[in-house]
Amino acid sequence: MLPDYLPVLMQILVAIGFCATMLIASVVFGKLGRKVGVKDVPYECGMLPIGEGAPRFSVKFYLVAMLFVIFDIEVVFMYPWAVQFRELILTNSMALLSMASFVGVLAVAYLYVLKKGALDWKE
16 A cells, blocks of 8 residues: 555655755845845836835725625526526426525625615715
């Protein structure tokens, strides 16, 4: 049984050795370079990095983005069901009920989001 695991063990040892070698090499060669204040400044298209780089986005932006992704993925789950709807109804009468319950859960989640005001941009 040990000969079966020998190639895996050798690959693990090579990976660990490679990682250790790269870490040691980065420390050794990193200490060889001289520290200069100008080289440590971030380079941004020839402009001096003064002030803030990018404007801050509101938390509402990220909340709406996450809600979009969640509801978009749910539609992706509905698409295969809609394509196979006719065959599902002929073979399994629970297919319509299961999708109705799925859409019901989505409706409750959507109503919750609306009630919490997550989609109101005026605030």
